[in-house]
Amino acid sequence: MTIALPFPNERIAVVSITRHGIALAGKVVAALPGARLFAPEKFRAEAEAAAPGAAATYTGKTGDQIPALFANFDGIVAIVSLGALVRLIAPHLKDKEQDPGVVVIDEAGRFAIPMLSGHLGGANALAGSLAQALGATPVLTTASDSRQTLGVDLLGRELGWIFEATHDEVVKASAAVVNDEPVALVQEAGSPDWWPRHANGRSGPVPANIKQFSRLEEVDLDSVAAVLWISHRPLPPELAPRLAGRLVTYRPPVEQGA
Template identity: 80%
Template sequence: MKIAVVSITKHGIALAGRVVAALPGAQLFAPEKFRAEAKAAAPGAANSYAGKVGEQVPALFAAFDGIVAIVSLGAVVRLIAPHLKGKEVDPAVVVVDEAGRFAIPVLSGHLGGANRLAGHLAAVLGAQAVLTTASDARETIGVDLLGRELGWTFEATHDELVRVSAAMVNDEPVALVQEAGSPDWWPNHANGRNGPLPANVTRFAKLEEVDVGRYAAVLWISERAMPASYAAQLAGRCVIYRP
């Protein structure tokens, strides 16, 4: 990820230097009046700007995959609100307080990687990552992220993703059928998972082993086409993954 680290105060810039050091290739952005402090905090990665920080947001959104803002949460919400387009395209935004106690994903926490970025910063700074995305907070399966780190793609409509995700986070019974692909997707999933699979998930080796009427949703990892006999039964409540 290309990361911009933004700070608008003298003390915040000192912390920003630690953040830049923890993120290879990150760039620090600070007001012109703190040019010297920024250069000292992030040698070779410091940028200063004239005018208001809000004027920098469009360029930062366009040029970076993620933004770490050492700015108050409320201010960041107001600054980025006019520029939001959608979770598929908006950059990850994480707010860190000046004391370095909390790393808070504000935007694109799930798909954009802000949750993972916050977790990394929390480890580096000795801070607490404040995750509010249900699948990450509860360390369950993020349906639209399963296998992404392994290059898998998925087939599902928006409505199917919503319905299956709801079944997952609401502890409804979910069948996970893996017929192909690496079995190591769980520790690599989203922000990484260390514990067992969620209790509401039952694993199967073949789709034909599943009594589909017993499950609210099905996650099917396979290289074959959906059998016609199952297509109608699983309509609206299945996500297909292609390794």
């Protein structure tokens, strides 16, 4: 199954700082046509051979390149030790709405590890795509992905849905989903194939703790921990107080109908 990325390949930077890593980086660029390889100047020949026409080299410290990489790319694939990369990027982190998706791959190409912005930043999807291309194992540590359940902040993304909720509301709903608490999913609009097209791929059934409804008014609000509401209409005023703090609303494109 092809995994859809939330950004084009042209917005992906591949960084490697060793000769063997650069050879693997060439395979990554080949798997993601349009991606760019960045390597130290001393490895210019190796970089150009690994990724003809898609390689750039830099002088100075790798850490000095992080601000430009964060500013110009949505996805970063680093063939660097995980610990070293944590130290390199730590001073430049902002929040998950702004930080790029960062994936670490070991030099042997055995593991693809999303280390930053797994959901909104697309690192989990990028790791899954790289794992397919390289025959690697994706190491997913976010609860919704490791348990193959619904990612509240990703629902309908490939379908163009936009979610409306505060950070705390997303956190509460996400916790309810992964902790097997009762969650109501109400679909009044949008494409019905949101589950098979869900980010990172889902092949099993919808989790048992997520009960589906066709109208918000059908839900017994006292019996659920959170409500995921897919609709074009405004929230009925009389329901707003009862749903405060536990509602995530999704707005599909109007052309997806009711």
